[in-house]
Amino acid sequence: MTLTQQQLAEFNKNGFLVLHNFLEKEVCQAILARTLTHLEHKIEPIESESDYSGKSEKYRTHVIDYSSIEDKQSLTVRRLRQVYDRDILFKNWMENEKIRPILKQVLEDEVVLTTAHHNSIMTKAPMQSTATSWHQDRRYWSYSDNNLVSVWLALGEENSENGALEFIPASHKMSFSKEQFGEKEYFREDNEKNISLIKTKKRTNLKAGDVVLFHCKLLHRANKNSTQKAKISFVYTVKGQKTKALHASRSAQYKEIFLP
Numbered sequence: 001m002t003l004t005q006q007q008l009a010e011f012n013k014n015g016f017l018v019l020h021n022f023l024e025k026e027v028c029q030a031i032l033a034r035t036l037t038h039l040e041h042k043i044e045p046i047e048s049e050s051d052y053s054g055k056s057e058k059y060r061t062h063v064i065d066y067s068s069i070e071d072k073q074s075l076t077v078r079r080l081r082q083v084y085d086r087d088i089l090f091k092n093w094m095e096n097e098k099i100r101p102i103l104k105q106v107l108e109d110e111v112v113l114t115t116a117h118h119n120s121i122m123t124k125a126p127m128q129s130t131a132t133s134w135h136q137d138r139r140y141w142s143y144s145d146n147n148l149v150s151v152w153l154a155l156g157e158e159n160s161e162n163g164a165l166e167f168i169p170a171s172h173k174m175s176f177s178k179e180q181f182g183e184k185e186y187f188r189e190d191n192e193k194n195i196s197l198i199k200t201k202k203r204t205n206l207k208a209g210d211v212v213l214f215h216c217k218l219l220h221r222a223n224k225n226s227t228q229k230a231k232i233s234f235v236y237t238v239k240g241q242k243t244k245a246l247h248a249s250r251s252a253q254y255k256e257i258f259l260p
């Protein structure tokens, strides 16, 4: 399966593309069932809600031990980390052959899976999660260029009430000044220029099996989950083969898998 010229042009222009009904419902259900077991037993490595909001920029740039430091009983899981090596079902999705020609098209290069970034299942627990502020994923990643794309798989409904992704179209190609970013390099919502740009945002309402591809420099955010049901999404990142992790950086400390 490949993208049409129109879909490819849309990805290149906006920095994201939704592929509805991409993964079969039965496969999604199997991944979800396995995920719920890992969540129930809080199997490490995990990132908790307070890890997510409390950790410094330095920690986020250099961490290689992802185990949560909190009390296991009371913490709320925000992400299951390092999912590639957790379960064959997770690995199979990350090595899915149907999506590979598409990834090759958007990267314009051979596809390499990075296990250093994302490589996680994101959760937003009912009533306990926090919003995610505007940011570019690339800010804590260390590579020779920006040819990295994330693959987001919805494992259930995603909408504004439970925290669907919102994007600022074409922001992956924009240049910003330092003042447009605040603490932890979040894109400031009180900056004049940012306010008008944020008005152009687009939300991606999704159903189980829908996939969103988005560029590593695309500005995005998500609401907290205000519903009674957890929102669960699987996200991994691929890069072009020519794109290299910088020596001795966190990005270089994890294996990469060439997907021919």
Ligand SMILES: O=C(O)CCC(=O)C(=O)O
Residues within 6 Å of the ligand: 122, 124, 131, 132, 137, 163, 220, 221, 222, 223
């Ligand atoms: O809150 C969310 O689900 C979005 C998470 C996200 O954008 C990220 O971790 O990079």
